[in-house]
Amino acid sequence: MENYLYTALFAPLASSLFVALFAARPKMLFTGIVASLLIAVSMICSFVLLVDVNTYGPLHVTMMDWIAAGNLEIPFGFVVDEVSVIMMVTVTLVSTIVHIYSIGYMDHDKSFNRFFSYLSAFVFSMMILVMSDNFVGLFIGWEGVGLCSWLLIGFWYHKHSASWAANEAFIMNRIADLGMLMGLFLIYWNVGSFQYDDVFAAAPELPVGIVVTIGIFLFIGAMGKSAQFPLHTWLADAMEGPTPVSALIHAATMVTAGVYLVIRAGELYSLIPHVGFAIASLGAFVAVFAASMALVNNDLKRIIAYSTLSQLGYMFVAAGLGAYWIALFHLMTHAFFKSLLFLGAGNVMHAMHDELNIKKMGGLYGSMKATAILMSVASVALAGIYPFAGFFSKDKILEVAFNEGAYGLWLALFIGAGLTAFYSFRLVMLVFFGEKEHVKYGIHPHDAQPFVIYALLPLGLLAIVAGFFEPTFEAFVTRLVSEYHIHIPHATEYLLIAATLGIALSGIGFAVYKYKRGGFSKSLEEKACYRLLSNQYYIPKLYERCIMQPFTVLSKFVWQKIDMKVVDFTVDIIAKCIYSSGQEARKIQSGNLSDMLRWMIVGMLVLLAFAIIYSAMM
Amino acid sequence: MIGLTHYLVLTGILFSIGLVGVMRRTNLLMLFFSTEILLNAVNIGFVAVSKFYGDLSGQMFAFFIIAVAASEVAVGLGLLILWYKRNGSVDLNSLQMMRG
Amino acid sequence: MYEVIAFYLFAALTIAMFTIVVMSKNALYAMSALAGGMIFISGFFFLLDAEFLGVVQIVVYSGAIMALYAFGMMFFDTTRDVSEKMRSKKIAYTLFVLSAALIVIILCAPLASSSVQANFPTVEHVGNVQMIGLVLFTKYLIPFELAAIMLLVAMIAGIVLASKKMDEHLNIEDEELGNVKESR
Numbered sequence: 001m002e003n004y005l006y007t008a009l010f011a012p013l014a015s016s017l018f019v020a021l022f023a024a025r026p027k028m029l030f031t032g033i034v035a036s037l038l039i040a041v042s043m044i045c046s047f048v049l050l051v052d053v054n055t056y057g058p059l060h061v062t063m064m065d066w067i068a069a070g071n072l073e074i075p076f077g078f079v080v081d082e083v084s085v086i087m088m089v090t091v092t093l094v095s096t097i098v099h100i101y102s103i104g105y106m107d108h109d110k111s112f113n114r115f116f117s118y119l120s121a122f123v124f125s126m127m128i129l130v131m132s133d134n135f136v137g138l139f140i141g142w143e144g145v146g147l148c149s150w151l152l153i154g155f156w157y158h159k160h161s162a163s164w165a166a167n168e169a170f171i172m173n174r175i176a177d178l179g180m181l182m183g184l185f186l187i188y189w190n191v192g193s194f195q196y197d198d199v200f201a202a203a204p205e206l207p208v209g210i211v212v213t214i215g216i217f218l219f220i221g222a223m224g225k226s227a228q229f230p231l232h233t234w235l236a237d238a239m240e241g242p243t244p245v246s247a248l249i250h251a252a253t254m255v256t257a258g259v260y261l262v263i264r265a266g267e268l269y270s271l272i273p274h275v276g277f278a279i280a281s282l283g284a285f286v287a288v289f290a291a292s293m294a295l296v297n298n299d300l301k302r303i304i305a306y307s308t309l310s311q312l313g314y315m316f317v318a319a320g321l322g323a324y325w326i327a328l329f330h331l332m333t334h335a336f337f338k339s340l341l342f343l344g345a346g347n348v349m350h351a352m353h354d355e356l357n358i359k360k361m362g363g364l365y366g367s368m369k370a371t372a373i374l375m376s377v378a379s380v381a382l383a384g385i386y387p388f389a390g391f392f393s394k395d396k397i398l399e400v401a402f403n404e405g406a407y408g409l410w411l412a413l414f415i416g417a418g419l420t421a422f423y424s425f426r427l428v429m430l431v432f433f434g435e436k437e438h439v440k441y442g443i444h445p446h447d448a449q450p451f452v453i454y455a456l457l458p459l460g461l462l463a464i465v466a467g468f469f470e471p472t473f474e475a476f477v478t479r480l481v482s483e484y485h486i487h488i489p490h491a492t493e494y495l496l497i498a499a500t501l502g503i504a505l506s507g508i509g510f511a512v513y514k515y516k517r518g519g520f521s522k523s524l525e526e527k528a529c530y531r532l533l534s535n536q537y538y539i540p541k542l543y544e545r546c547i548m549q550p551f552t553v554l555s556k557f558v559w560q561k562i563d564m565k566v567v568d569f570t571v572d573i574i575a576k577c578i579y580s581s582g583q584e585a586r587k588i589q590s591g592n593l594s595d596m597l598r599w600m601i602v603g604m605l606v607l608l609a610f611a612i613i614y615s616a617m618m
Numbered sequence: 619m620i621g622l623t624h625y626l627v628l629t630g631i632l633f634s635i636g637l638v639g640v641m642r643r644t645n646l647l648m649l650f651f652s653t654e655i656l657l658n659a660v661n662i663g664f665v666a667v668s669k670f671y672g673d674l675s676g677q678m679f680a681f682f683i684i685a686v687a688a689s690e691v692a693v694g695l696g697l698l699i700l701w702y703k704r705n706g707s708v709d710l711n712s713l714q715m716m717r718g
Numbered sequence: 719m720y721e722v723i724a725f726y727l728f729a730a731l732t733i734a735m736f737t738i739v740v741m742s743k744n745a746l747y748a749m750s751a752l753a754g755g756m757i758f759i760s761g762f763f764f765l766l767d768a769e770f771l772g773v774v775q776i777v778v779y780s781g782a783i784m785a786l787y788a789f790g791m792m793f794f795d796t797t798r799d800v801s802e803k804m805r806s807k808k809i810a811y812t813l814f815v816l817s818a819a820l821i822v823i824i825l826c827a828p829l830a831s832s833s834v835q836a837n838f839p840t841v842e843h844v845g846n847v848q849m850i851g852l853v854l855f856t857k858y859l860i861p862f863e864l865a866a867i868m869l870l871v872a873m874i875a876g877i878v879l880a881s882k883k884m885d886e887h888l889n890i891e892d893e894e895l896g897n898v899k900e901s902r
Contacts, residue, residue: 668766
């Protein structure tokens with residue numbers, strides 16, 4: 001089985017390195033095919049491992065010693081247990097589909113090969129992240145995905161907005177990673193090991209204050225990667241990257257790494273339920289906050305990005321309240337339908353010649369039937385309508401909130417569900433139905449190539465049926481993470497389900513009703529609350545005013561006053577001293593033999609003086 | 619009684635006279651004379667040390683110094699004559715091509 | 719007593735001769751004084767029981783080297799006074815005083831290591847020339863041969879350098895030099 005593990009892990013690396021050989025060349029179709037094949041191999045191995053773990057239990061291997069310095073000993077070890085194998089399967093499955101999709105999507109791009117190299121490198125980093133058996137390995141993967149994310153957001157680096165967004169994402173993540181590093185240092189300081197097993201075994205004996213600090217610091221790391229408030233702004237801007245990247249990294253896998261961290265460190269967080277509750281509260285807040293921003297946005301990808309944010313909030317609610325398997329379950333189903341939604345959006349973008357404003361689309365159903373159906377399916381799943389995947393996972397999270405007696409959280413999530421349903425169908429209505437706005441711009445949309453559509457079919461299928469694996473999934477995952485029991489009377493439970501379904505359906509119904517008749521009036525756009533939402537609560541502006549501008553001023557001050565006037569000045573002085581002394585000493589070299597002889601005698605005198613001093617010292 | 623110190627002081631004085639010559643002279647030929655003085659001063663020192671320590675090495679050194687001086691004069695004079703034929707002067711101040 | 723008188727006499731004469739060499743304006747005087755100084759130095763060698771070196775000093779220095787200088791000077795205009803403009807006398811004399819003081823201090827100071835082991839101790843009742851011959855042809859054979867080769871090379875070099883274009887006149891050389899300068 002070890003061979004499967006190593007294949008699953010290193011096939012993406014092999015793919016990345018192989019494709020990187022051709023990175024600077026013009027497009028070569030085989031690079032995409034080879035990369036897709038190798039990722040598919042990784043996926044197959046992951047599935048084999050899933051079956052194996054299901055039959056024989058977790059697999060733990062130590063490849064080699066990695067860091068051995070003093071007391072610090074970190075092996076290069078990998079663990080495939082119930083949680084990580086689920087992540088592996090999810091990651092490789094979505095990655096495979098995204099790779100195949102990208103062959104079609106990036107067809108006309110000059111940097112076709114480079115794209116696949118980055119994409120495979122990302123998959124490798126993600127596999128390291130989820131498979132590592134210690135926190136340091138996780139951190140390496142964590143940084144690896146951050147790097148690949150930066151590379152891929154800024155893939156079209158000649159576009160200023162893209163490179164800006166890439167830097168923003170990277171810097172935001174750096175801020176959060178500092179928190180995570182602090183957490184790791186604290187763990188080592190107090191436990192003396194980075195192995196998950198050792199840390200979790202030692203955690204109950206640690207003082208509660210330490211555990212709380214560790215938990216908070218680790219969660220700060222998770223906040224950055226999963227774009228939780230207040231570090232959320234980068235995710236929407238990250239949509240500057242190619243759409244497959246958005247689907248893979250900024251919807252299905254990387255952004256869920258934060259949730260994975262909380263699930264992985266679940267044993268730590270179960271010791272400190274109040275921190276868990278804080279996480280859950282933040283999650284619930286983000287769920288509504290992000291959903292509200294999605295309501296008014298007109299950018300196709302940004303709407304989906306906000307929806308991702310909102311769904312990540314749901315996951316954090318479940319993880320924070322201790323329902324780890326539910327969080328993981330929502331993570332998985334969300335990966336399926338959200339990447340489907342993004343890839344569908346990619347098709348639409350292609351058809352519309354990279355037009356992103358949904359107000360300029362409309363009536364695309366006629367020309368892109370397959371994409372329209374797939375995106376509708378994904379939207380229904382996102383809205384949480386029975387029997388689609390989202391229903392099962394999202395509903396469970398609402399039940400968890402209710403079960404914990406956190407009615408405030410429940411209410412927030414409940415409203416969030418309604419908003420989700422509304423904005424996802426607003427998107428579907430505006431893009432695929434209604435007036436054909438795009439005709440005005442002279443665009444003749446056509447559907448994507450058939451193989452692209454076929455590649456999306458597995459995701460569509462999973463978005464429909466994944467929910468039915470719920471009992472199996474629960475039994476499988478709860479072998480590792482703690483079980484979660486819901487003690488709500490059946491009648492109340494059904495009432496809750498009915499209520500959630502009701503608000504989701506009414507959200508859909510409202511959206512369909514409104515946008516069938518031409519949407520809202522223009523006057524709404526003038527209202528203050530609309531402007532507040534469309535400007536993302538003015539948070540990016542706030543950051544710019546309160547952080548970026550003072551920082552720029554400070555940097556300019558340090559540059560002009562400290563660097564130029566102190567540091568450079570000192571260096572210049574040294575250079576000038578040497579230069580002028582050279583100018584002065586140049587006169588010695590007069591070319592006159594007499595002078596040279598005199599200098600020789602001076603030298604002799606100095607040596608004699610030294611000899612005297614030396615002999616005196618003896 | 620004359621000891622080693624006497625000879626060494628004499629050596630020092632002669633050497634210093636040689637140094638004065640080196641510094642003072644701008645005529646190349648005279649400069650050669652001064653270097654001969656330097657070499658001879660050192661020779662006296664070597665032989666004196668050899669005598670008072672009962673060691674022949676000093677005399678050997680003096681011997682080789684004489685050999686070196688002889689070759690130096692041969693080559694040096696050759697160059698000097700060549701230079702004189704080119705420039706018509708052996709003044710050091712006419713030799714300033716290496717000015718930096 | 720006789721040794722003391724000899725030492726001081728020779729010392730005074732040598733210093734006087736060398737001072738003339740250094741100070742004289744006339745090249746011929748300087749050369750003659752140098753030759754005299756060389757001979758007086760050979761006197762020191764005899765005083766120090768280094769007869770061989772004394773003889774070598776007279777033969778090589780006063781005979782060969784001085785003769786060489788004498789021949790060399792035939793090329794230069796020696797009847798004319800050597801006009802020397804010494805620049806910055808102060809520096810030169812300061813250096814002279816300093817170096818003389820230092821050298822004397824060093825040489826008068828008690829020798830740093832008084833336990834000097836003789837490498838080739840002199841043997842009683844054996845003549846100086848015999849001892850030098852023994853050491854020269856046993857321990858110093860290779861340096862001796864090298865010195866011989868060096869002298870040969872120096873001789874050839876002297877001949878080649880001095881005899882180059884011996885038959886051509888100075889003016890032609892001047893013209894050539896001018897051409898070279900122009901072409902630069």
